[in-house]
Amino acid sequence: MQRIEGRNIFVDIGKTLAIMPKEEQIYGEFYRPGQRLKFYLLKVEETSKGPAVFLSRAYPKFISKLFELEVPEISAGQVVIKSIARESGSRSKIAVAALEEGIDPIGSLVGQRGTRILAVINELGGEKIDVIEWAEEPEKYIANALSPAKVLEVRILPKNKAQAIIPEDQLSLAIGKDGQNVRLAAKLTGWKIDVRSVEQVEKEAKEKKAGKEPKKAEAEKAKPEKPEPETKKTKPKAEKKPASEKKPAKKTTDKKAKEKSKKDK
Numbered sequence: 219m220q221r222i223e224g225r226n227i228f229v230d231i232g233k234t235l236a237i238m239p240k241e242e243q244i245y246g247e248f249y250r251p252g253q254r255l256k257f258y259l260l261k262v263e264e265t266s267k268g269p270a271v272f273l274s275r276a277y278p279k280f281i282s283k284l285f286e287l288e289v290p291e292i293s294a295g296q297v298v299i300k301s302i303a304r305e306s307g308s309r310s311k312i313a314v315a316a317l318e319e320g321i322d323p324i325g326s327l328v329g330q331r332g333t334r335i336l337a338v339i340n341e342l343g344g345e346k347i348d349v350i351e352w353a354e355e356p357e358k359y360i361a362n363a364l365s366p367a368k369v370l371e372v373r374i375l376p377k378n379k380a381q382a383i384i385p386e387d388q389l390s391l392a393i394g395k396d397g398q399n400v401r402l403a404a405k406l407t408g409w410k411i412d413v414r415s416v417e418q419v420e421k422e423a424k425e426k427k428a429g430k431e432p433k434k435a436e437a438e439k440a441k442p443e444k445p446e447p448e449t450k451k452t453k454p455k456a457e458k459k460p461a462s463e464k465k466p467a468k469k470t471t472d473k474k475a476k477e478k479s480k481k482d483k
Contacts (some may be wrong), residue, residue, distance in 0.1 A: 245307035303405035367392035
């Protein structure tokens with residue numbers, strides 16, 4: 219490290235000077251001229267004064283490169299780092315998988331008595347690193363990502379969401395300080411994780427069940443009564459008059475009229 223100008227740090231990398239801007243520095247880390255550190259080559263930009271080289275110590279892939287230097291199984295292609303979630307200067311989570319049978323991916327990164335992982339932690343100024351095993355099944359992968367907390371069950375929900383059910387005494391450990399553990403687990407897996415205790419899940423299930431029953435009863439009460447089907451109106455049948463009430467036949471009346479006319483004559 220050559221000099222510090224404002225928020226930028228200029229590093230001598232041989233034939234040219236490289237720049238490490240403020241946003242690529244590890245939070246809480248102090249730098250001084252003459253200090254020897256490892257950096258990640260972030261990008262090279264062409265300027266009027268020549269190529270400008272930008273370095274980083276906060277970039278997530280910086281951790282994978284440090285492990286490549288410490289773990290021969292990674293360079294040999296026996297172990298691969300699948301995903302990294304990092305909050306630089308505080309904590310990181312790494313998901314690893316073995317490409318060959320009989321190899322412990324987590325043990326490879328940790329090393330005997332933690333020598334390999336300690337070398338990386340010291341380079342990062344004491345940043346905490348959680349190494350978890352990658353899994354193809356999302357339920358298992360999410361459960362591993364929430365370590366060191368123990369997960370009882372993971373339920374996969376729509377829209378890339380997942381619900382992790384945790385014992386009550388493990389809830390604070392699963393969430394972490396200021397939600398850091400669950401936040402890093404979500405970044406690592408790519409799933410939106412909702413952490414719930416067993417008691418919370420049971421309580422919600424009871425409330426949901428209790429809420430449905432009165433609603434169902436109210437819905438039944440609110441249903442309008444079906445009107446009775448209208449019967450076709452039938453005309454009342456005319457009552458048959460008795461034979462005695464029948465009008466006399468026209469013939470008898472005609473005969474009487476003729477007899478009356480003859481007498482008048």
